[in-house]
Amino acid sequence: xxxxxIRTGDRAAIVAGLRELxxxxxxxPDVLVPPYASVSVIVRADDxxxxxxxAEAVAAPLGVPVEYFGGGHYAAHRDFGxxxxxxxxxxxxxxxx
Numbered sequence: 001x002x003x004x005x006i007r008t009g010d011r012a013a014i015v016a017g018l019r020e021l022x023x024x025x026x027x028x029p030d031v032l033v034p035p036y037a038s039v040s041v042i043v044r045a046d047d048x049x050x051x052x053x054x055a056e057a058v059a060a061p062l063g064v065p066v067e068y069f070g071g072g073h074y075a076a077h078r079d080f081g082x083x084x085x086x087x088x089x090x091x092x093x094x095x096x097x
Contacts, residue, residue, distance in 0.1 A: 007044075036082045043089035048072040051089035058087040 018039075025033055043054045052074050055066045059076035062085065066076045072091035077084050 036084070038077075038084040038086055040086040040088055043074075043087065045089070046092050048091070051091070055087050055089040062087075 025031060041058055043051050043058070045051045045054060051072065052066065052068075055074040055076060059066050059078075062076065062078040064076045064078045066074050066087075066089075068074055074089040075087065077086040079085075
């Protein structure tokens with residue numbers, strides 16, 4: 001596998017924020033919720049093999065396969081009820097900014 005750098009967020013802060021949101025929504029039934037929600041990890045690597053490898057490394061503990069969508073785009077997701085966790089590995093020209 002080529003060298004790459006994974007930039008990850010603050011796990012404790014993300015988990016705490018999700019719990020805070022869940023508690024807030026539970027305590028405020030007047031606040032609308034979406035029918036579905038998602039959390040996404042975007043793999044930013046120029047090399048397609050690296051994108052695939054990193055996507056597979058993220059998807060493995062989720063117990064889901066990585067799918068190839070053509071053009072160097074890999075993705076995987078796992079649903080937790082109506083909440084989805086996505087790993088998206090788009091080619092450089094298709095990355096969100």
